[in-house]
């Protein structure tokens with residue numbers, strides 16, 4: 562069974578890690594969000610792709626929830642001491658990846674190619690594709706003004722309420738993305754933030770249409786547990802932009818695109834227009850990630 566997974570960073574990466582325990586990794590294509598990408602200190606950083614790379618390679622830091630395990634911060638200390646740009650935290654090990662990617666992009670290699678190279682070098686067998694090789698940037702409209710995604714998320718600690726999200730850039734799907742969606746026996750949407758992790762993927766030319774035209778089931782996993790985000794602003798965004806944090810509000814973000822929604826047993830059992838699959842959706846370790854992936858795949862049948 563071939564599966565295509567749409568994914569953001571941390572929530573998506575935890576789920577992807579479980580998925581490759583359930584299916585042969587070579588049957589899994591992960592399509593990652595690049596709307597969060599940014600340049601820091603002259604380096605091209607792709608936070609969501611990197612979360613996926615580190616999780617799939619088993620190199621991620623479980624405690625911190627992002628970045629690499631066994632990380633150190635000496636380069637960043639130097640940056641701070643020199644009065645450089647230090648609002649976006651890059652660890653020493655993490656920096657190595659950004660150096661390799663930045664050099665490749667400057668030499669004209671597409672993001673999809675350098676991502677594949679990095680994944681292969683780290684022994685990742687699943688296919689990891691950026692949604693697009695083109696420059697896409699998520700903008701957040703708030704009562705305090707419009708901000709590039711990371712300025713709102715990291716620098717301002719996502720404290721501003723969100724009125725709307727926008728995706729800047731004319732983007733075409735990266736090589737292999739539309740093919741993977743067309744060839745999949747099932748399409749999964751990870752428990753990622755719908756607005757800032759999944760919508761930017763859907764905004765890439767051809768991807769939403771690919772999902773709409775699917776002849777196979779598409780199952781989303783809710784990123785809320787008991788109506789609350791496990792981490793981050795997804796619950797506040799849903800409350801403000803979708804009108805609530807019930808499963809129906811999550812499903813409304815994917816209207817016309819999903820056949821089932823996997824929700825937590827602590828979520829309200831209020832009306833839902835798509836098939837509801839109830840399970841424990843909190844991923845605290847590899848076993849719980851695997852169980853959630855198993856349930857999501859079970860919902861495909």
Ligand code: GDP
Pocket residue numbers: 568569570571572573574575609612751752753754757758782783784785786789790791792793794795796842843844845
């Ligand atoms: P980001 O790009 O790093 O912000 O990551 P994602 O968008 O992929 O994931 C963020 C979302 O993951 C948040 O809305 C969390 O509520 C959700 N999330 C994190 N851990 C879990 C979990 O264990 N279970 C579920 N269901 N959602 C989770």
Ligand code: CA
Pocket residue numbers: 569570571594597608609757758
């Ligand atoms: Ca992200």
